[in-house]
Amino acid sequence: MNRQKLQRVLVTSASSVLAIIVALVICAVILLITGKDPVKAYSTLFGAAGETKVLQGMLNRATPLMISAAAVAIGFKMNLFNIGVEGQMRVALLSTAVIGGAVDLPAPLHIAFCFIVAMASGALWSGIAGWLKVKRNVNEVISTIMLNFIALSVVAWSFDTFFRLDKEGESTSLLVKTKDLPRSAWFPDLVDRRLNGMLIVAIVILILFWVLVWKTKFGFQLRASGANSGAARATGVNPKRMVFISMLISGALAGLVGMRALMGDVHAYQNNLAEQQGFNGIAVALLGRNHPVGIFFSALLFGFLGEASGRLQLEDIPKEIVTIMTGIIVLAVVIINEAVKRWDDRRIQRRAAAMVEAAA
Amino acid sequence: MSEQAQARGDFAVELRGITKTFPGVIANHDVNLSVRPGTIHAIGGETGAGKSTLMKTLYGMHQPDEGSITVDGVTSTFRSPTDAIAAGIGMVHQHFMLADNLTITENIILGNEPTTSRGRIDFAAAHARIGELMTTLGVDFDLDAPVSSLGVGQRQRVEILKVLYRGARILILDEPTAVLVPQEVIELFVTLKRLVAEGATVIFISHKLDEVLANCDEITVIRQGTTVARTSPRETDRRGLAELMVGGDLPDPSGRDTHVRDSVLLEVAAVDVAGTAVGSKLALDQVSLRVRSGEIVGIAGVEGNGQFELCEAILGLVPTVRGSVSMGGRDISHTPTRERINAGLSYIPFDRHREGLLLDAPLWENTFLGREDNRRLTSGLFTRRRAIEADSRAIIDRFGVRTPSEQVPAFALSGGNQQKLVVGREMASDPKVLLAAHPTRGVDVGAQAAIWDELRRARDNGLGVLLVSADLEELIGLSDTILVMYDGRITAQLDPAEATPEMLGTYMTGEVQGARA
Numbered sequence: 038m039n040r041q042k043l044q045r046v047l048v049t050s051a052s053s054v055l056a057i058i059v060a061l062v063i064c065a066v067i068l069l070i071t072g073k074d075p076v077k078a079y080s081t082l083f084g085a086a087g088e089t090k091v092l093q094g095m096l097n098r099a100t101p102l103m104i105s106a107a108a109v110a111i112g113f114k115m116n117l118f119n120i121g122v123e124g125q126m127r128v129a130l131l132s133t134a135v136i137g138g139a140v141d142l143p144a145p146l147h148i149a150f151c152f153i154v155a156m157a158s159g160a161l162w163s164g165i166a167g168w169l170k171v172k173r174n175v176n177e178v179i180s181t182i183m184l185n186f187i188a189l190s191v192v193a194w195s196f197d198t199f200f201r202l203d204k205e206g207e208s209t210s211l212l213v214k215t216k217d218l219p220r221s222a223w224f225p226d227l228v229d230r231r232l233n234g235m236l237i238v239a240i241v242i243l244i245l246f247w248v249l250v251w252k253t254k255f256g257f258q259l260r261a262s263g264a265n266s267g268a269a270r271a272t273g274v275n276p277k278r279m280v281f282i283s284m285l286i287s288g289a290l291a292g293l294v295g296m297r298a299l300m301g302d303v304h305a306y307q308n309n310l311a312e313q314q315g316f317n318g319i320a321v322a323l324l325g326r327n328h329p330v331g332i333f334f335s336a337l338l339f340g341f342l343g344e345a346s347g348r349l350q351l352e353d354i355p356k357e358i359v360t361i362m363t364g365i366i367v368l369a370v371v372i373i374n375e376a377v378k379r380w381d382d383r384r385i386q387r388r389a390a391a392m393v394e395a396a397a
Numbered sequence: 398m399s400e401q402a403q404a405r406g407d408f409a410v411e412l413r414g415i416t417k418t419f420p421g422v423i424a425n426h427d428v429n430l431s432v433r434p435g436t437i438h439a440i441g442g443e444t445g446a447g448k449s450t451l452m453k454t455l456y457g458m459h460q461p462d463e464g465s466i467t468v469d470g471v472t473s474t475f476r477s478p479t480d481a482i483a484a485g486i487g488m489v490h491q492h493f494m495l496a497d498n499l500t501i502t503e504n505i506i507l508g509n510e511p512t513t514s515r516g517r518i519d520f521a522a523a524h525a526r527i528g529e530l531m532t533t534l535g536v537d538f539d540l541d542a543p544v545s546s547l548g549v550g551q552r553q554r555v556e557i558l559k560v561l562y563r564g565a566r567i568l569i570l571d572e573p574t575a576v577l578v579p580q581e582v583i584e585l586f587v588t589l590k591r592l593v594a595e596g597a598t599v600i601f602i603s604h605k606l607d608e609v610l611a612n613c614d615e616i617t618v619i620r621q622g623t624t625v626a627r628t629s630p631r632e633t634d635r636r637g638l639a640e641l642m643v644g645g646d647l648p649d650p651s652g653r654d655t656h657v658r659d660s661v662l663l664e665v666a667a668v669d670v671a672g673t674a675v676g677s678k679l680a681l682d683q684v685s686l687r688v689r690s691g692e693i694v695g696i697a698g699v700e701g702n703g704q705f706e707l708c709e710a711i712l713g714l715v716p717t718v719r720g721s722v723s724m725g726g727r728d729i730s731h732t733p734t735r736e737r738i739n740a741g742l743s744y745i746p747f748d749r750h751r752e753g754l755l756l757d758a759p760l761w762e763n764t765f766l767g768r769e770d771n772r773r774l775t776s777g778l779f780t781r782r783r784a785i786e787a788d789s790r791a792i793i794d795r796f797g798v799r800t801p802s803e804q805v806p807a808f809a810l811s812g813g814n815q816q817k818l819v820v821g822r823e824m825a826s827d828p829k830v831l832l833a834a835h836p837t838r839g840v841d842v843g844a845q846a847a848i849w850d851e852l853r854r855a856r857d858n859g860l861g862v863l864l865v866s867a868d869l870e871e872l873i874g875l876s877d878t879i880l881v882m883y884d885g886r887i888t889a890q891l892d893p894a895e896a897t898p899e900m901l902g903t904y905m906t907g908e909v910q911g912a913r914a
Binding site (some may be wrong): 263 | 402658713715733734735736737738744746751752753754756757758762765766767769770775778779780782800801802804805806808809810
């Protein structure tokens with residue numbers, strides 16, 4: 038790695054770490070105001086890091102976050118803000134539970150089939166937003182937010198009307214489900230009942246994401262279109278096509294977000310399955326700077342905070358402090374990244390000018 | 398008039414020892430400027446010499462690191478343009494700051510509306526005041542007409558009215574003639590001379606020697622960020638002034654003795670392109686032209702008369718309604734842009750920031766842009782980072798792009814170096830046909846000479862060039878044939894050996910058409 042690249046990596050990671058520290062400080066102030074002891078809160082929170090069970094839970098929680106952050110990040114690379122990962126994930130969850138549950142295949146094939154169904158249904162839903170953007174110039178932020186509401190309602194309604202198992206009403210449980218997936222569609226655990234194998238899939242997705250975006254012609258054209266669509270267009274890259282394709286890829290990844298919960302845990306659809314994991318991916322992508330390595334670590338952090346937050350209640354500290362912390366981290370990331378970028382841009386410009394002058 | 402001012406012995410504007418540094422750009426170093434009241438004072442210098450930086454300092458858009466500003470004998474610090482306006486300074490920007498959908502009156506009073514006792518806008522008072530100003534300027538507008546109905550020259554007059562309405566007695570005009578055709582330039586100076594006769598002071602920024610010499614009372618020359626001379630049209634001539642600006646010999650665009658070959662590389666035949674608005678007239682109307690091997694065909698015209706659409710149509714970025722485009726005898730009217738590029742079409746775009754560069758991306762990605770199908774740089778679906786970087790270094794070396802390395806982001810380079818990079822990229826794939834839009838716009842003299850050299854060398858090797866330029870000397874110097882575009886049509890074909898800038902200007906206004914086609 039040459040020096041310039043190393044510097045870039047250092048500056049980028051430093052600004053994310055700084056954002057986390059700022060968020061911790063602000064949360065400490067909030068805790069003090071509410072009369073809680075921040076030192077105790079943080080030692081409880083981070084003290085949990087030593088326990089295997091917490092670490093396994095962290096990895097389980099990080100798995101869908103990695104995938105959903107990748108879905109968001111590929112949109113960002115094309116200058117698209119796909120807020121609709123949550124809705125795309127919901128559509129994929131129900132259709133995979135239903136379609137995947139209706140077929141009978143040998144295990145590896147069945148899992149692959151479920152993945153394809155999930156990706157296709159996620160892409161179908163994001164494709165609507167992509168189509169609206171390309172054909173009617175509808176801002177994708179608006180259309181994906183609206184499509185989230187529609188997805189939530191349509192999925193809940195059709196689940197309730199057609200697919201819930203205890204429709205006859207013999208159960209009073211709120212956690213009504215669809216029919217269980219056949220065992221051949223269950224995604225195997227790495228550590229029995231503790232750590233699901235979807236983690237490997239998520240890591241592979243991050244690697245493929247990296248290869249696609251940084252190592253292929255397509256990825257270059259995607260980034261070029263995102264960075265300056267006018268310049269990309271002038272070289273014959275059709276920006277509309279790139280918008281549509283990246284929306285499809287984003288939706289296909291969004292479709293996979295809920296698969297750890299569906300295929301690796303509950304094995305049936307229920308309405309709160311994988312809830313919020315699509316939205317949380319946005320925060321992870323922001324903190325991870327849309328880069329696979331950054332996404333990996335920020336997914337671990339968010340997974341850890343989510344897993345360890347339960348401990349706080351034992352110390353009579355509301356676990357919502359973790360939700361607040363997450364929100365502040367996102368805000369801090371956005372603000373600090375921008376500030377650091379400006380500082381770094383000036384630094385680079387100064388250095389370039391100085392070296393040119395020295396050469397002249 | 399200037400004798401009068403001398404007799405009074407004081408200055409309307411006096412800048413002493415102004416220094417302003419920015420990272421990466423030539424700013425100002427120890428600049429001294431003294432402008433007598435009631436004169437037109439030119440600030441002359443090459444693009445990038447620091448003229449605009451200096452004027453921004455005077456207009457309060459940024460603060461100098463060192464030095465003092467004295468206006469009418471009062472030394473002041475301008476924290477913002479508001480302070481400068483209060484001191485009686487007004488700025489007419491190169492890019493007009495007018496709202497198209499508002500009327501002339503509304504534009505002029507915007508931000509300074511006179512109100513009646515009941516708090517409404519007092520249009521009667523506004524009209525009366527603007528009426529007086531129009532008499533002073535010697536112009537006459539229908540004040541209730543929308544600004545969108547005005548031509549470029551008229552808009553500029555409205556900008557001047559706006560500045561005067563705010564009470565400015567010292568006017569800064571930043572390259573006001575860049576957007577005007579020669580006839581409009583003459584009208585502008587008639588207006589400015591009336592203004593100074595009324596006691597106003599005009600600071601006129603320009604790099605055009607002829608208009609400076611013909612119209613200004615005094616000239617301050619800036620070179621590489623510092624003032625190098627103060628002179629007047631009586632003391633110098635065209636050559637002398639040019640050498641002061643450049644600091645040495647002038648580059649020369651000419652270099653005829655060309656060998657235009659027979660083979661036609663690019664043929665545009667009776668092409669129509671629709672206008673952007675629904676129901677508007679054609680953006681290109683029956684445009685035909687040919688570029689042969691070893692030939693440079695120049696396109697002259699006021700910007701916005703179809704040159705952009707012509708390039709877009711040849712590239713396949715806008716659909717043609719009628720007519721055909723062919724390269725090397727092959728009809729490419731329906732070929733996708735990327736295939737046209739791969740077949741040897743290159744494009745130096747009109748605006749390098751909007752269409753030419755990825756400013757945040759490193760140079761090696763910028764030199765790769767548009768060349769993703771180059772076998773040397775990619776293998777299959779994958780890019781070859783090392784090969785791309787090596788290729789980028791080669792382009793940087795060959796075209797003399799001044800940069801620490803190919804890893805630097807494009808925004809860190811100066812305008813001239815960015816342009817050299819774009820030119821280098823477009824020439825790197827040995828194109829057959831080059832569409833060059835303003836290839837040397839906004840670059841320093843050294844870069845200009847380097848770019849001209851490359852164009853000439855490639856032409857001698859058989860490249861066909863379609864050269865769109867606003868620099869008439871460049872057009873006359875480089876072209877083998879000059880076509881004039883007006884209102885979406887090609888209205889004249891001229892021989893550069895006989896053409897003069899004045900003559901081209903006449904054709905560009907659309908008043909004269911025809912000639913040999």
